[in-house]
Amino acid sequence: MYGWMVTARYYEERLQEEYLEGKQPAFDISAGPIPGELHLAAGQEAAAAGVCAHLRGADTVTAPHRPHHVAIAKGVDLDRMTAEIFGRRTGLSKGKGGHMHLFDAEVNFAGSGIIAEGCPPAVGAALAAKKRGEDSVAVAYLGEGAISQGGFLESLNLASVHDLPVVFVIEDNDWAISMPKERVTDVENGAKRADGFDMPGMRVDHDDAVAVYEAAGEAVGRARDGNGPTLLEVQVHRRMGHFMGDAEGYRPDADTERAKQRDSIERMENTLQNAGIDDSTIEDIRDRSHERVEDAIKWAKDQPEPDPEEAYEDVFTNPPAGWTPNPEPEPAETTGGDD
Template identity: 75%
Template structure:
């Protein structure tokens, strides 16, 4: 968990550096080696690491628009993910998805920029696993701003009715983009939503990887053993803006300094040292993680950009003529216009 967390933190710091190149002093979202938006999750690492530690490659994970820490904890290929973020043809989605639409079929990981979109997808994966008689589970990560979406409620309902092996994990960073949680949601504790659907719910009120690990252990075990879904909410803290370039004028002046004192990485370091892990071992892990990230970014930047004609590939087209003919024949047999 510690290695996943320090890798994710350094990865986001390096991405921030690369992203801001060419975008300053006047912020230009289209400039630089990573054009478009970039949502970073520094401060969220405990949730991804603590939950994914219990998962296998055949378990499905869906992430939100702030996905890198979760992808790293699930074991997504760092080189291919970085190439995707840089828009290169060797990326996970040939450079067409960008950082909010990562997909790795080898690790059963996907994410989406659409709020709460991962919930129905995870429920579908859980339903498929149950029907196939498998013991794999699905986990849907979402932000606290997504818990008022219809897709979230519908997913909770179907998961509970069908007793599906799925765990919903709300990452509560207090801000739904620029709106404080208490102005947009009627409950302080998002896990209370579980009561309305008759499923177990639990809030981890501290940004503590070990506490997340313990809660997720029970939830994943419950799902894997055929005992249905669970809703977890984890208190995390967003160290950066909602997106790179966010001026964050809505945040109190002292908030960033306050939440950095609650950083989950030093907290886990302290716990590991108290358990007898040597500082030299932690230093070695951190060095190895940094080298891995630097190598992934260097590799990605050397990869070729897609050819212009590839913009028309891997997208929806008019159906092949033989499909149209088959459909027309079927309709004629049914006497349907």
């Protein structure tokens, strides 16, 4: 878990550097090696590691627009993920998805820029597993800003009605872009949403990876044993703004400072030290994680860019390639019924 957490943190520090290249002095979002938006999750690593430590390759994970820490913990191929973020042809989606749309079928991972959009597919994966008699589970990650979305609430309902093996994980960082949580919901504890669907709801109040691991163990175990879904909310302290380039004028300094003080990685290091793990082992894990990240970034930057002609391959086009109009339908026979 520590290895994933430091990999994710360092990965995002390096992405941040690469992203800013060529974008300044005026913030030109299309310039540089990583064009488009970039949403970083530094500070949220415990929510990824603590849950994904219970998962297998066959389990499905869906993530929202801030996916790197979860993708790393789920075992998404770091080289191809990085190539995707850099828009290269050998990326997970041939460079067409970008950092919000990371798909790795090898480990059943999917990301989406549409908030709460990962919930229905996770329920679908869980329904498929149940119908096939497999014991795999599905985990849907979302932010607290998405918990009033219809897709999320309908997914809770369906998962509950059919006792599906799903765990919904809310990463609660108190902000949805510049909107504080208390202005969009009166329910401080998002896990209470579970009550309305007669499903267990749990909240981990501090971003301690071990506490998340314990809560997630219960939730994933319940799903795997055929005892239905769980809603798990984890309080996280994101160190970053909503996206790279966010001036964060809306966020009180004290809030940003608190996020830096409650660093889940430092906390994990203390836990390891208290458990008798020596510093050289911790440093070794950290060094190897950093090396892995450097290798992935170097590999990705050496990869070819897609040809412009490839833009219309593997995507829906309007009209789709090869499309021919249907013949005029025969007029339907009327039956005289009143339906």
